[in-house]
Amino acid sequence: MAESVAGPTTGTGDEQPPVEGHEATILLERARAEVDPVLRAAIGSLPGPLRGIARYHFGWENADGTPATGGSGKAIRPALVLAAAAALGGPAARATAVRAAAAVELVHNFTLLHDDVMDRDTTRRHRPTAWTVFGDADAILAGDALHALALRLLAEDTHPSAPAAVARLADCVVELCAGQQVDTAMEGRAPGEVTLDETLSMAEAKTGALLGCACALGALYADAGAADVEALGAFGREAGLAFQLIDDVIGIWGDPRRTGKPAGADLAARKKSLPVVAALTSGTPEASELAVLYAAPHAEEDLEHIALTVERAGGRDWAQAQAADRMARVMQELARAVPDPEAAGGLLALAEFVTRRTT
Amino acid sequence: MAESVAGPTTGTGDEQPPVEGHEATILLERARAEVDPVLRAAIGSLPGPLRGIARYHFGWENADGTPATGGSGKAIRPALVLAAAAALGGPAARATAVRAAAAVELVHNFTLLHDDVMDRDTTRRHRPTAWTVFGDADAILAGDALHALALRLLAEDTHPSAPAAVARLADCVVELCAGQQVDTAMEGRAPGEVTLDETLSMAEAKTGALLGCACALGALYADAGAADVEALGAFGREAGLAFQLIDDVIGIWGDPRRTGKPAGADLAARKKSLPVVAALTSGTPEASELAVLYAAPHAEEDLEHIALTVERAGGRDWAQAQAADRMARVMQELARAVPDPEAAGGLLALAEFVTRRTT
Numbered sequence: 031m032a033e034s035v036a037g038p039t040t041g042t043g044d045e046q047p048p049v050e051g052h053e054a055t056i057l058l059e060r061a062r063a064e065v066d067p068v069l070r071a072a073i074g075s076l077p078g079p080l081r082g083i084a085r086y087h088f089g090w091e092n093a094d095g096t097p098a099t100g101g102s103g104k105a106i107r108p109a110l111v112l113a114a115a116a117a118l119g120g121p122a123a124r125a126t127a128v129r130a131a132a133a134v135e136l137v138h139n140f141t142l143l144h145d146d147v148m149d150r151d152t153t154r155r156h157r158p159t160a161w162t163v164f165g166d167a168d169a170i171l172a173g174d175a176l177h178a179l180a181l182r183l184l185a186e187d188t189h190p191s192a193p194a195a196v197a198r199l200a201d202c203v204v205e206l207c208a209g210q211q212v213d214t215a216m217e218g219r220a221p222g223e224v225t226l227d228e229t230l231s232m233a234e235a236k237t238g239a240l241l242g243c244a245c246a247l248g249a250l251y252a253d254a255g256a257a258d259v260e261a262l263g264a265f266g267r268e269a270g271l272a273f274q275l276i277d278d279v280i281g282i283w284g285d286p287r288r289t290g291k292p293a294g295a296d297l298a299a300r301k302k303s304l305p306v307v308a309a310l311t312s313g314t315p316e317a318s319e320l321a322v323l324y325a326a327p328h329a330e331e332d333l334e335h336i337a338l339t340v341e342r343a344g345g346r347d348w349a350q351a352q353a354a355d356r357m358a359r360v361m362q363e364l365a366r367a368v369p370d371p372e373a374a375g376g377l378l379a380l381a382e383f384v385t386r387r388t389t
Numbered sequence: 390m391a392e393s394v395a396g397p398t399t400g401t402g403d404e405q406p407p408v409e410g411h412e413a414t415i416l417l418e419r420a421r422a423e424v425d426p427v428l429r430a431a432i433g434s435l436p437g438p439l440r441g442i443a444r445y446h447f448g449w450e451n452a453d454g455t456p457a458t459g460g461s462g463k464a465i466r467p468a469l470v471l472a473a474a475a476a477l478g479g480p481a482a483r484a485t486a487v488r489a490a491a492a493v494e495l496v497h498n499f500t501l502l503h504d505d506v507m508d509r510d511t512t513r514r515h516r517p518t519a520w521t522v523f524g525d526a527d528a529i530l531a532g533d534a535l536h537a538l539a540l541r542l543l544a545e546d547t548h549p550s551a552p553a554a555v556a557r558l559a560d561c562v563v564e565l566c567a568g569q570q571v572d573t574a575m576e577g578r579a580p581g582e583v584t585l586d587e588t589l590s591m592a593e594a595k596t597g598a599l600l601g602c603a604c605a606l607g608a609l610y611a612d613a614g615a616a617d618v619e620a621l622g623a624f625g626r627e628a629g630l631a632f633q634l635i636d637d638v639i640g641i642w643g644d645p646r647r648t649g650k651p652a653g654a655d656l657a658a659r660k661k662s663l664p665v666v667a668a669l670t671s672g673t674p675e676a677s678e679l680a681v682l683y684a685a686p687h688a689e690e691d692l693e694h695i696a697l698t699v700e701r702a703g704g705r706d707w708a709q710a711q712a713a714d715r716m717a718r719v720m721q722e723l724a725r726a727v728p729d730p731e732a733a734g735g736l737l738a739l740a741e742f743v744t745r746r747t748t
Contacts, residue, residue, distance in 0.1 A: 182559035
C-alpha cells in the first residue's frame with residue numbers, strides 16, 4: 031500500500047512557513063479548520079429538522095442531536111480552492127476564498143446526500159447514511175438545503191468575483207447531475223454494453239467537474255485572468271479524474287476500517303467503476319469471466335473472487351497507471367500556468383496526494 | 390363555483406393599454422409568453438437526458454422526445470415577479486425582470502419534481518409525474534439541475550440587484566425545503582396531533598415563501614428601497630397563503646378534468662391539508678368522525694364521504710373565509726406600499742385571481 035500522505039514538499043505557497051513532508055495532510059487539516067466554522071454557521075442558520083439532518087451528515091451530531099465526533103471528509107475540495115487562490119494571489123487571495131471553499135464543500139455534501147438516496151448506499155464515513163436514519167424525503171430536502179446554502183454563501187459575498195463564482199458553481203452542479211444521471215443509467219445496462227470512454231466521461235462529470243470548479247473558484251478569488259482560471263480549472267478537472275480512478279481502486283481493494291465503507295460494496299452493488307469497466311473491456315479471458323460474474327445476482331462470498339478477477343484482467347493496474355499518467359501531465363500543465371514552484375506547491379502536494387491516498 | 394378569472398380591472402401598471410376584465414388571465418398568459426423562451430433556452434443548455442426529463446416535466450415533450458402540448462402551469466409566480474417590478478418601476482423595470490421571473494419558475498418546478506418523488510404523487514398537470522416515467526433518480530437529478538439553472542440564470546444577470554436576488558432566492562429555497570420537511574413529517578402523525586397553527590406555518594413556508602420571494606425579486610429589479618422590497622415580500626407571502634388555502638380546497642372539491650389531478654387525491658393520500666386540519670380541530674361532531682375516517686387505511690369509495698365530512702365540519706368554509714380575509718388585508722397593505730392604483734393594478738388582479746380560481 032502507498033503512503034496516505036504526499037511525497038516531498040515543494041513549498042506551501044501561502045503565509046505558513048514551508049513544512050517537511052506530509053504537506054498535503056497539513057493543507058487538508060488547515061482547510062478543514064478554516065472552512066468548518068463557516069460551514070457550521072451556514073448550517074446553524076437552517077430551520078430545526080434540516081439542521082439536525084445536516085449536522086448528522088457532517089458527523090457533528092448523532093441522530094438524537096447529541097454531539098458526535100464523526101469525520102466530515104478529507105476536505106480535498108476546500109483545500110484545492112484555497113491552494114488555487116494562494117497559487118495565483120498569495121496569502122491575501124487565499125484569505126478571501128474561505129467562503130468559496132465552504133460553498134464547494136456544501137455542494138459536495140449536497141450531492142453525497144442525494145447520491146446515497148439514489149444509489150441506496152447505506153454507509154458513509156463509518157456511519158449509516160442520512161436516508162437510512164431519517165428517510166428519503168429528509169435526506170433529499172437536506173441536500174436541497176445545502177445546495178441553496180452553498181449558492182447563498184457565495185451570493186452574499188462582497189468579493190467582485192462572487193457573481194462569476196456563483197454562476198460557475200451552479201454550472202458545475204448541472205454537470206455533477208449529468209454525471210450522476212449517466213452513472214445511475216449505466217447501472218441498469220449489461221456489463222458488456224458499457225465502454226471505457228463513456229465511463230471516463232461520466233467520472234469526469236461526476237468528480238472532475240467539482241475539483242475543476244474548486245480550482246477555478248480559487249483562481250477567480252485571486253482575480254486571475256480568464257486564461258489562468260481555465261488553466262487551473264483544467265488542472266483540477268484532470269486531478270479529479272485521477273482522484274476518481276484511485277477512489278474506485280479503494281472502493282474495491284481499500285481497507286473498510288479506513289474507508290468507512292463496507293469491503294467490496296462497489297462490487298456487491300455491481301457498480302461499473304473504472305477498474306471494473308477497464309477489466310471488462312480488456313479483451314482478456316478474465317474479462318469474459320468477469321462479465322458472467324457481474325451479470326449474476328449479488329452473492330457476498332463472490333466478492334473476493336470478483337475483486338481478484340478485476341485485478342487479473344488488469345483493471346487495478348490500468349486505473350493506477352491512468353491516475354499516475356494524468357497526474358504527471360497535469361503537473362506539467364500546472365508548472366506552465368504557475369511557473370513559481372513555491373506558489374504552485376500547495377496544488378502540487380494536493381494533486382500528488384489524491385493519487386497516493388489509500389482512504 | 391367561482392369564476393376562474395379576476396374581477397373588474399384596476400389597470401395593468403405596465404406598457405400595455407388597460408384591459409377590461411380577465412386581467413389576471415391576460416397577465417398570466419403574457420408572463421408565460423415572456424418567460425417561456427428564457428426557460429426553454431435555459432433547459433436547452435442541459436445535457437441530453439436531463440434536458441429530456443425537464444422538457445417532459447414542463448409539458449413540452451413526451452417521454453420519447455416527441456413534441457407535446459401539455460401545460461406548464463399557470464405562471465402565477467413569474468407573473469408576480471413582473472407585476473411587482475412594474476408596480477414599483479414601471480415598464481422599464483418590468484422588462485429587466487424577465488430573467489428573474491424565469492428563475493422563480495425554475496425553482497418552483499424543481500420543488501415540484503422533488504415533492505412528487507417524496508409524496509409519491511403520480512399525476513401532475515394531467516400527465517404522469519416525472520418519477521413515474523423516468524424513475525426517482527432521474528426526477529431528483531432533473532430537480533437538482535433546475536435548482537442550479539435558476540440560480541445560474543440570476544447570477545449571470547448584469548442587473549445590479551442580481552446578487553441580492555440570488556441570495557434571496559436561495560434563502561427562499563431553504564424555507565421551501567423546511568416547509569416540505571414539516572409537511573412530510575406531518576403525514577406520519579395521527580390526525581388528532583396536528584394543530585391548525587402549525588399547518589398554517591407549514592403552508593406559509595411551503596407556498597407563501599416563494600410567492601413572497603417572487604414579489605420581493607420584482608421589487609429588487611425595480612431598484613426599490615429595502616422597505617418596499619419587504620412590503621412587497623410580505624404581500625406576496627400572504628397572497629401565497631391565500632393561494633394555498635384555495636389550492637387545498639381545489640385539491641378536495643376541484644374538478645379533476647380541470648385540475649389535472651385525480652379527484653380526491655389529497656384525501657386518498659390522507660394529506661393534512663388546511664381544510665382537513667381546520668375540520669379536524671373544529672370541535673364539531675364531524676371532527677371526531679373525520680379523525681376516525683382519516684386514521685383508517687385508504688378506500689376509494691370513502692373519498693366522497695370524507696369530503697362531505699370535511700365540509701360539514703366547516704373545513705371548506707373556513708378555508709375560503711381565511712383566504713378572503715387574508716386577501717382583503719394584504720390588498721390594504723399593498724395600497725399603502727403602492728398608493729397609485731394603476732401601478733398596483735397588476736398585483737391586485739393576480740392576488741384576487743388566486744382566491745377566485747377553481748384550477
